[in-house]
Every structure is written in structure tokens, then in C-alpha cells.
Amino acid sequence: MEVILKIPTSLDDITIDQYQKLKKIDASGITGRNLDDEILKLFTGIDSVGSILEKDRQNILTSVGKAMVKQGDFQRRFKLGYLHLGMIPNFDKLSGDEYDDLINYSDSDENLHRYMAVAYRPIKHKDVFKNYSIVNYSGTAELSELMKQMPMSLVEGFKGFFLSLSNDLGGHILRSTAGEQMRET
Numbered sequence: 001m002e003v004i005l006k007i008p009t010s011l012d013d014i015t016i017d018q019y020q021k022l023k024k025i026d027a028s029g030i031t032g033r034n035l036d037d038e039i040l041k042l043f044t045g046i047d048s049v050g051s052i053l054e055k056d057r058q059n060i061l062t063s064v065g066k067a068m069v070k071q072g073d074f075q076r077r078f079k080l081g082y083l084h085l086g087m088i089p090n091f092d093k094l095s096g097d098e099y100d101d102l103i104n105y106s107d108s109d110e111n112l113h114r115y116m117a118v119a120y121r122p123i124k125h126k127d128v129f130k131n132y133s134i135v136n137y138s139g140t141a142e143l144s145e146l147m148k149q150m151p152m153s154l155v156e157g158f159k160g161f162f163l164s165l166s167n168d169l170g171g172h173i174l175r176s177t178a179g180e181q182m183r184e185t
Contacts, residue, residue, distance in 0.1 A: 005044050007060050008067040011153035016113050018042060019152050023109045036061055072156025077123065077132065080150055085120040086132045087158070098137045105140075116150055117143035119158060 008014045025038045040049040040057060043064055049057070077086045088094065094102070098118055105115035117140040126132035 005046075005060075007063045008043060009063055010067050010070050011072055011156055012151045014067060014152045015148060016116065016150050016152060016155060017148035019155075020109055020112060020148075039064060070153075072153040072158070072160060074157035074161040075154055078120075078154060081146060083146070084123045086123040086126075086134050087120050088118075089132060089134065095137055097139075101137075101140065112155065113147040113150070114140040114144045116147045116155060116158070120147075120150075 006013070021042055022039065025035065025042065028038075030038060036057065037049050040052065040060060041047060044052075044060065046052065052060075075087075076089075077084065079085070088098070101118045102115065105111040105118060118137070121134040121137065121143065123132045124135050
């Protein structure tokens, strides 16, 4: 019997749900061939992975490994299922609940889908200049399950965007502080 599989070749092909399951497998303490079998089950959907040819097993595992180390793409807007989602357009106008949830959900892979449900929400209006507004924040209950289907490339792009933003801000603060110290001397 011939089976056609879609094997991940980039983070675009790996969802938050798969990533979270992979992290659980990794943390479970399983090693060796059993670990490989669990990874194969996760990404192929085949329960009897013992029937996969050894060369195919290695090709699949290599492909998944390479996909996991690729960079993500930052996107302010994207489509997931039937929804057009947009990142919070103005972080200066975060509500207290949005801020608290972004902080609380940002520190664990287990809550990654909730973190993204705070950062990206349905677009309610957009104009010809690519400006948009998103629905008001009311918690993550409505979107968190859908966000499990979000590609990890977008998650990593979002994280990279904020890491570079944080680094830029840190550099500006250091330069400003150094400038103030020089003026005082």
C-alpha cells in the first residue's frame, strides 16, 4: 500500500498544537527509538510506525528536525480558518487584562495558544491603507482552541519582532543614560 504524507519542511508546516505535543513528548523522558516513534506518530498520523522503512523514518525525522530550526516570518495580519486575524495594532493602548494575560501566558509553551489569542484577534475593520482595528479583548476562551492551528512560523516571527523591539529599546535606554552621564560631567 502506498501512502502520501505531508512532512514538515518548515515552521509553516508545524502548528502550535503539534509543537506543544512535541514539547510534551520531549519532556516525558522517552529516549531512543521510542522517542523517534512518538515523533513519527505525531507528524505522520500513522499509529503503526514500525512498518515505515528505516530510510523513510530517518528522512522524516531529519525533515522535522530541520523544520524546527528555521526562522519564522513576522506578519501583522493573517488568515486562520475562516477568520482574518490582526496583531494588537497599538501596544500603548493595552488594557490591564490584555497586559496581564500577555505576561502570564508568555512564559510557557503550554500556554502558547492562549498567548497568541491575546496578541492576535479578529479584524473588525480595515481600510485601503492597511490600517485595521481588532475586536475588543474579552479573554482567550473563544480563540485559544483555533490558535492551536496557527503555524509556528508566525509564532516565532511574533517572538522575534518583540525580541528585536526589546533589544532596540534597551539600546536606546543605554545611549540615553550614557548621554545624560556625559552632560553631568
